[in-house]
Amino acid sequence: MNIIDFLNEQKKWTESKYNLWKAYHSDYEEYKHWQYHNPNVKTQNALEAKILRQTHVIEKGMSLSHPREKFGVQKAMELLDFIGEFVECGYNIKDSAPVMNALGVLRAYLAYHEERGFKPEEVLKKFEKYSMYLLEKEQYGIVEVNKAEMEKKVRGSFPDFFMSRHSVRQYSERTIDVEDIEKAVKLAMKAPSACNRQSCKVYFYKDKDVNKELGNLIAGNTGFDGEVQNYIVVTSDMSAFYDSFERNQVYVDGGIFTMALVEALHYYGIASCILQNGEYKERNLKFKEICKNIPENEKIILFIAIGYYKDNFTYAVSHRKNLEDVLIIR
Numbered sequence: 319m320n321i322i323d324f325l326n327e328q329k330k331w332t333e334s335k336y337n338l339w340k341a342y343h344s345d346y347e348e349y350k351h352w353q354y355h356n357p358n359v360k361t362q363n364a365l366e367a368k369i370l371r372q373t374h375v376i377e378k379g380m381s382l383s384h385p386r387e388k389f390g391v392q393k394a395m396e397l398l399d400f401i402g403e404f405v406e407c408g409y410n411i412k413d414s415a416p417v418m419n420a421l422g423v424l425r426a427y428l429a430y431h432e433e434r435g436f437k438p439e440e441v442l443k444k445f446e447k448y449s450m451y452l453l454e455k456e457q458y459g460i461v462e463v464n465k466a467e468m469e470k471k472v473r474g475s476f477p478d479f480f481m482s483r484h485s486v487r488q489y490s491e492r493t494i495d496v497e498d499i500e501k502a503v504k505l506a507m508k509a510p511s512a513c514n515r516q517s518c519k520v521y522f523y524k525d526k527d528v529n530k531e532l533g534n535l536i537a538g539n540t541g542f543d544g545e546v547q548n549y550i551v552v553t554s555d556m557s558a559f560y561d562s563f564e565r566n567q568v569y570v571d572g573g574i575f576t577m578a579l580v581e582a583l584h585y586y587g588i589a590s591c592i593l594q595n596g597e598y599k600e601r602n603l604k605f606k607e608i609c610k611n612i613p614e615n616e617k618i619i620l621f622i623a624i625g626y627y628k629d630n631f632t633y634a635v636s637h638r639k640n641l642e643d644v645l646i647i648r
């Protein structure tokens with residue numbers, strides 16, 4: 319390479335680093351401004367997201383094989399405070415699918431505890447003023463499933479198959495057959511990826527100790543980690559991308575790949591629950607120490623708790639928003 323080419327290359331690389339810094343700084347500014355922990359962010363969507371998350375904590379509690387006795391009182395009280403804040407900000411409960419969902423889940427939560435001889439009086443009292451909003455016909459909270467019934471849907475039409483997958487936090491004791499993982503990953507590899515770069519990898523560990531150590535470190539498996547025999551680790555390779563505009567591509571491709579993977583696992587009879595990766599640097603280094611074979615250039619996008627379906631199991635309904643909240647046509 320002659321000196322001119324060398325200097326041009328260096329100039330391009332310096333510009334590229336500067337653009338990257340600018341893009342990350344702009345991300346920082348935007349996220350700092352819009353995340354719902356910013357006390358100034360009171361949009362309907364932000365308040366609803368906070369309500370959806372809190373509601374999910376409660377429905378997830380009910381969906382476990384062994385929920386903590388009398389669980390969720392503080393969470394339910396906080397949820398009712400969030401609903402109060404929503405109303406104070408001038409938003410309408412009836413127009414909001416997430417708030418209607420929250421009220422439905424709270425009702426299911428109270429019924430769940432009542433069946434077990436527990437009446438959380440403070441929740442009941444605070445909940446009372448919202449009882450007129452409840453829709454009797456809707457099902458909230460948890461649903462019990464029979465595996466044979468579910469399998470008919472899995473082999474049915476595409477909507478039947480697609481709607482029969484749920485995040486499941488209860489698993490049978492049967493050991494995972496590696497061949498089933500291979501078949502599922504083979505299908506998931508059909509997931510689209512940016513310029514077909516296929517940056518994702520799936521790590522599956524047969525070793526019990528590795529899975530146990532992962533389980534101890536993963537944050538989102540509280541209450542059901544004792545039932546998980548295997549965790550899948552989905553990674554995406556940073557060195558498959560270039561320039562600032564591709565800085566989030568590892569997460570986009572990782573997310574699309576994961577969706578295909580959980581559907582494929584479901585098709586082959588494996589229940590799953592995606593688990594968020596907290597992303598803190600120290601924790602990620604620890605994850606890599608446990609796994610031993612994930613190179614530095616790969617980002618851990620998320621984990622998936624997996625296990626074969628039990629003959630009968632329960633899942634959290636996790637109601638969705640209304641179509642018009644998601645599809646905007648002009």
Ligand SMILES: Cc1cc2nc3c(=O)[nH]c(=O)nc-3n(C[C@H](O)[C@H](O)[C@H](O)COP(=O)(O)O)c2cc1C
Pocket residue numbers: 374378483484485486537538539591592593594620634635636
């Ligand atoms: C990126 C991502 C992270 C998630 N993290 C967790 C988690 O840490 N713990 C958990 O129990 N569920 C987790 N879930 C599952 C969601 O709670 C679940 O997908 C949502 O409630 C919708 O329910 P469904 O999957 O049954 O349709 C996660 C899902 C996604 C897509």
